[in-house]
Amino acid sequence: MNLFGDxxxxxxxxxxxxxxxxxxxxxxFECFRPxxxxxxxxxxxxxxxxxxxxxxxxxxxxxxxxQRLYNLSDDAMExxxxxxxxxxxxxxxxDKVPDAKTIWNFRNQLSKSNRGNWLxxxxxxxxxxxxxxxxxxxxxxxxxxxxxxxxxxxxxxELIKANRVPVNWTKNKRAQKDTAxxxxxxxxxxxxxxxxxxxxxxxxxxxxxxxxxxANVHDSQVIGVLVDPDEITLxxxxxxxxxxxxxxxxxxxLKNTHxxxxxxxxxxxxxxxxxxxxxxxxxxxxxxxxxxxxxxxSIGFDRAVLxxxxxxxxYNLLRHExxxxxxxxTWR
Numbered sequence: 381m382n383l384f385g386d387x388x389x390x391x392x393x394x395x396x397x398x399x400x401x402x403x404x405x406x407x408x409f410e411c412f413r414p415x416x417x418x419x420x421x422x423x424x425x426x427x428x429x430x431x432x433x434x435x436x437x438x439x440x441x442x443x444x445x446x447q448r449l450y451n452l453s454d455d456a457m458e459x460x461x462x463x464x465x466x467x468x469x470x471x472x473x474x475d476k477v478p479d480a481k482t483i484w485n486f487r488n489q490l491s492k493s494n495r496g497n498w499l500x501x502x503x504x505x506x507x508x509x510x511x512x513x514x515x516x517x518x519x520x521x522x523x524x525x526x527x528x529x530x531x532x533x534x535x536x537x538e539l540i541k542a543n544r545v546p547v548n549w550t551k552n553k554r555a556q557k558d559t560a561x562x563x564x565x566x567x568x569x570x571x572x573x574x575x576x577x578x579x580x581x582x583x584x585x586x587x588x589x590x591x592x593x594x595a596n597v598h599d600s601q602v603i604g605v606l607v608d609p610d611e612i613t614l615x616x617x618x619x620x621x622x623x624x625x626x627x628x629x630x631x632x633x634l635k636n637t638h639x640x641x642x643x644x645x646x647x648x649x650x651x652x653x654x655x656x657x658x659x660x661x662x663x664x665x666x667x668x669x670x671x672x673x674x675x676x677x678s679i680g681f682d683r684a685v686l687x688x689x690x691x692x693x694x695y696n697l698l699r700h701e702x703x704x705x706x707x708x709x710t711w712r
Contacts, residue, residue: 386465393466399701400446400470406704407697409438415502416441419495435478440486441499442471443478445697448690451672454480491682496689500590503696507586512703514583517612519660520619522599523667525592525684526675527561527573560681562594571595573676574684576691579606580660582614584703586696587663592681592688603630614657633657667695 394401416437446467447457458480461467468474478486490496507513536546540559549557561573575597579589591602600619607613609625615632624630633650636642642650667674674691676684702708 389465390469393469398466398469400466402705403697403701404470406701409442411506412441412499412502413438415498419490419493419498435482435486439471439473440478440483443483444487444490444690445694446470447483448687448694449671449698451675453677454483457483487686491686494682494685496686500689500693500696503693503700504588507696507700512584512700513581513586513588515581515608515611517582517614517656518579518588518607519582519614519657520577520579520599520603520606521616521657521660521664522575522577523664523674524566524571524595525574525576525687526571527558527684528676528679529572530558530561532557556679558679560594560684561679562596564596574681574688575599576674576688577602577606578660578663578692579608579613580663582656582659584699584708585659585663586699587692590688590692592685594681614653616657663695666698667691670698671695
């Protein structure tokens with residue numbers, strides 16, 4: 381299989397509009413190499429101690445970004461790299477395709493490093509330097525990340541809830557159990573897994589900051605680490621009367637009380653706040669629809685955190701391409 385031999389297909393693909401080609405044109409993925417080298421402590425003078433050299437770090441990161449964009453398993457990703465010419469062009473690969481085990485190993489190493497957020501920060505610096513973030517306000521909210529459900533006896537679940545591990549669990553069994561994911565109820569729906577708490581720039585809709593927590597952590601518990609105290613913050617009523625950083629201004633929709641109904645001015649205020657705050661729903665909607673959701677296939681808190689790192693990074697990459705293509709004035 382040769383990309384040069386597929387030039388006619390590539391040309392037709394470009395004419396149809398290849399989103400990966402558009403992304404490649406506006407994002408220099410080499411900007412991640414210094415960060416990847418730091419994470420993996422990559423010795424450029426000694427790439428291998430014999431045997432097959434490792435795959436390029438930037439290539440492997442791009443594979444993880446594709447995985448997150450299309451929400452693919454490792455086996456499905458390997459197949460799609462062989463099958464889809466658009467993937468091979470984006471990755472700049474020909475016959476030599478990393479297999480599912482190689483992808484798993486790379487992601488596992490990145491997960492164990494607990495430094496996936498460094499990659500998010502590296503791109504954040506890039507868009508900050510281009511003046512694409514307005515810093516004229518922020519919106520906070522959270523969304524659920526569904527995890528594979530665990531089936532444990534009641535006594536074991538009680539221990540897990542108390543952050544303890546059953547003594548009869550072997551090392552292999554512990555590796556197959558998620559002791560950090562939690563159940564919660566919102567409305568009439570039950571959720572199991574984690575939450576992606578985000579703060580977005582009001583004007584540009586770029587994700588500025590985020591935190592990963594078990595699903596049962598209330599949104600308001602992380603607002604202190606999410607928001608920039610120098611910017612106005614918009615949130616839903618769940619954040620009302622909650623602790624915010626000193627000097628921060630928090631605006632939430634007002635609620636009726638048993639003794640007092642909202643006045644016309646209060647309703648108008650809520651309408652204005654809601655009209656702006658809905659922009660964060662655009663972000664969650666994009667992840668759910670264009671990025672095929674953010675549910676987990678893996679177990680464990682570290683892997684959930686990396687999934688969130690990659691979700692928010694991939695969203696910002698795609699938002700960056702959209703801003704550039706549509707010539708949006710996000711700093712105004």
